[in-house]
Amino acid sequence: MADVLILPGGRYGPELPLLHYAARAAEARGGVVESAHWERRTDLRSLPAEQRMDWIESQVRPHLQGIGLLVGKSLGTYGARLAAEHRLPAVWLTPILNNATIVAAMSAATAPMLLVGGTADPMWDGTVARKLGPHVLEVDGADHGMDVPGRLAASVEVLGRVATAVEDFLDEIGYAGPGSHQG
Template identity: 40%
Template structure:
């Protein structure tokens, strides 16, 4: 694995650029996945950790993004070129959790396939982008997640996985078995999307 690289300087104030660290696990240079964390949900947490593992076992190059301080919405948009345009591959897949799903409109503009975990579909820009996506797109949410909009997900026409009782971490409160089953469902749906990609 390549060492982490700081692409921007740490912010001293909210108006300054956010710190962005990218670690790359080399695989097939024609298939690259960029994995983006949520505000408090790192790439070491179950959904993103096992999705990265799935990608690596299938031979993908995997770029793991970390930020010590989560970016503001404006900072996240400023980071988009580093996040979405830094790799030139036949297939560039975006795997994003929560906060990072605000990049869905920009991914759609670039015709990038995506796995959008607990997307912020109650935000109009994210919801509208989901409906416009032309590349393979998977939307994943749970019925106990206040940020999930099941109607918007279904209307989008995209691949949708909705897990009954799952919260914003895609876990079922007080039920370890159901939480593990939810994780298995997410990985199975992600695997199906990967099967559709070149």
């Protein structure tokens, strides 16, 4: 049974690098990963934030049994209220911090969370991120995909920094999945 639930972005699936390496970090610590998949019934951008959150929660709630860690990218951060309600640690990759509904949900969290974003992402707010908790990776010049201008190697380096931040966060909070042989 899975203990890590991946919440993809609107156009960023679990097989893409940020979520893939976050999942690999959890798996390396004994985690069993499951990915949510959004069933599109409507254009979510047309819904008010509270309705978007309700819709995401309706998609996520059936997968929460046994989950001990949430990892979400962008649209997946609408799962923040569930993380707070269930006291789940979370890794939020490019969270939508210019949205009061998501920020309020994250503010209610008592479990640790890692926030990762870039200064060129209009949805990121580094000041808000640092107010939400001590675990923040902010990358100068990174956009919503955590890509930076210039040669591709620079964006690959950012991906490495994100993967290391996820590993460090999981180690710091003592995350050990069911296959970890710890206990």
